[in-house]
Amino acid sequence: MTHISVKPGGRKEIRIGLLGCGFMGKCHTNAYKTIPYIYPAANLMPRLLLLCDKNQEKLERAAVQYGYEECCTDYEELVNDDRIDIVDNCGPDPVHPEPCIAALNNGKNVVCEKPMAISVEDAKRMCEAAAASAGKAMCTFNYRFVPAVRMAKDLIDAGEIGTIYHLRIGYLQMAGHDPSLSPNEAWYSAWPHSGGLQGIGSHAIDQCRFLVGEITSVSALVRTFNQDRAILSAGSKDAVADEGTAALMEFENGAIGVLESSVVATGRKNFLCWEINGSKGSLKWDLEHPNSLFACLEDRGDNTMLGFKEISVTEAGHPYVGPWWPSGHNLGWEHCHIIEKFHFLDAVANDKPLSPYTATFEDGYKVAVIIDAMRTSSRNGQRIPLNF
Ligand SMILES: NC(=O)c1ccc[n+]([C@@H]2O[C@H](COP(=O)([O-])OP(=O)(O)OC[C@H]3O[C@@H](n4cnc5c(N)ncnc54)[C@H](O)[C@@H]3O)[C@@H](O)[C@H]2O)c1
The missing domain is CATH 3.40.50.720 (NAD(P)-binding Rossmann-like Domain)
Known part of the structure; x- marks a missing residue:
């Protein structure tokens, strides 16, 4: 206490x-x-x-x-x-x-x-x-604390998109796209960094688990395109400075997913993006337009008007938005950090549980296991079942 x-x-x-x-x-x-x-x-x-x-x-x-x-x-x-x-x-x-x-x-x-x-x-x-x-x-x-992401989780948990079939997710940046950059000039490569998959892919893996559910197996290709940056950047065999990952994922609930993580995606500054397709609807979001959730929800007619609708997640009734600004006044990148730290402080001060919305050390551990399995799969060419 x-x-x-x-x-x-x-x-x-x-x-x-x-x-x-x-x-x-x-x-x-x-x-x-x-x-x-x-x-x-x-x-x-x-x-x-x-x-x-x-x-x-x-x-x-x-x-x-x-x-x-x-x-x-x-x-x-x-x-x-x-x-x-x-x-x-x-x-x-x-x-x-x-x-x-x-x-x-x-x-x-x-x-x-x-x-x-x-x-x-x-x-x-x-x-x-x-x-x-x-x-x-x-x-x-x-x-997890971007209002549009939490809204997507609430819609999924309420069954609004039905049974989830597909997840497509990417976390793309361009920090190392220029081959002339030395390891020290690309944030993910030289000491004390540990590669693109650890650096940004970890966020994407957490989004998969947060929104869709537990991952049961992975297969992946993990690559360093600029070989002079393929260094043991954090002094460990687990920390080769990779630059691009393409992975397939199988989920406990039967869904399948495709994940891309890249730090050489020319033109992409900070593009975390996903689309989730279910039996009744689909959801789509990206970090370069963080206030917009694109939702295609069940059309009870003949599908003639079925399609994605852009929802500005800025209403007081939307998750986490209430204490902030009036309708249509957007939040930015730093706000999800403020909202997250508030929830942690509130949990500490009032002895509230962290799960399911706040990531715990168990979540951090599971992401480490999944990254390790992606690396193993890339080395041996096999699909790796996950044992946490
Ligand atoms: N969640 C996010 O949005 C996000 C974004 C960027 C980075 N990160 C993570 O945050 C962490 C920090 O990244 P950063 O970009 O702020 O790095 P940074 O290099 O800007 O800052 C790290 C600081 O730690 C200090 N430091 C290093 N070793 C130390 C030691 N032994 N004792 C005390 N201080 C020490 C350094 O001097 C430096 O000032 C990393 O783990 C990174 O992956 C998270």
Whole structure:
């Protein structure tokens, strides 16, 4: 049980210690700063207590810019600080396991960026530490909290598209499309990164499990097109810097899926996209148009008017939209991070369950197993049944 002091005004203070002051450290901090005024009724007050980064110069600048009270360069200090309620790990992929496990062993609540771990063994250790801890643990699969994605999940769960037959999903970026870029210039390849499948494919795999259900087998081709970037980027056999994956997936409920992940998709900046076809309807969404859900729902007549309709998921009655802006005033990429962190804080402060909408460490572990199976399939040319 987390110790929560009550501040004047009745707001519950939740003390944050954050590791890694780069891109995601800034994004998560933005979420904690935004929560109190977007969700006043929740009476939560995240307190930015301790920022940790091994790069001291960057750390000191960021601590001032982000508004942390204290900073440190050694994560041991962070995970052992008795004052901290939530340890938020925004460090690079290889720096996820040890600080998260230590924090969970100390009974802290933990937020960990994806991919939770780059090896199945590390992901399993993290999952076990979470199961044994008094703290709650979330893996940051933030796209679950895009209002249009949650609306799609609700429609699927309510049976509105019937039995699911097909899923087509892609996560496409272009960071490494230019062959002249060195490994250090392509974000997914050089240390401490771990390839395109871990970096963005992990999000796509989580969307598959969130929307359609458990995956039971995979077969895949995983490729590095620019061979000078085929390095063991995070120092592990599980972390070859791949650039493109094409996979087939079989789901527990009988659906079949096709997944593509690419960091060399020229022209694609940040294109997570999916289409799901069921016996009664279909749904379609992409991250470059995040507020629109395209839905083709059952036409009870002769199909002459059957087709996709664009729904602007910006009404107060739509999932997660209520506390934000009036109808038609769009949300952007950062909002799914704010909504996700709010739900985690609310779960911590009020002892609410994380599942089924928030990704847990078990979800992070299962994604690691699926990525490992895709790599194995690519090496041996076989379809791999999944055993979690
Ligand atoms: N969910 C998302 O939308 C999303 C988007 C991008 C990245 N990510 C993930 O977030 C994580 C961080 O990525 P990023 O883009 O912010 O990286 P980044 O390089 O911008 O920041 C990482 C920071 O961690 C620090 N660091 C490295 N090793 C450390 C250590 N041992 N102790 C303390 N600090 C250390 C670095 O100095 C750096 O400031 C990665 O796991 C990445 O996969 C998630």
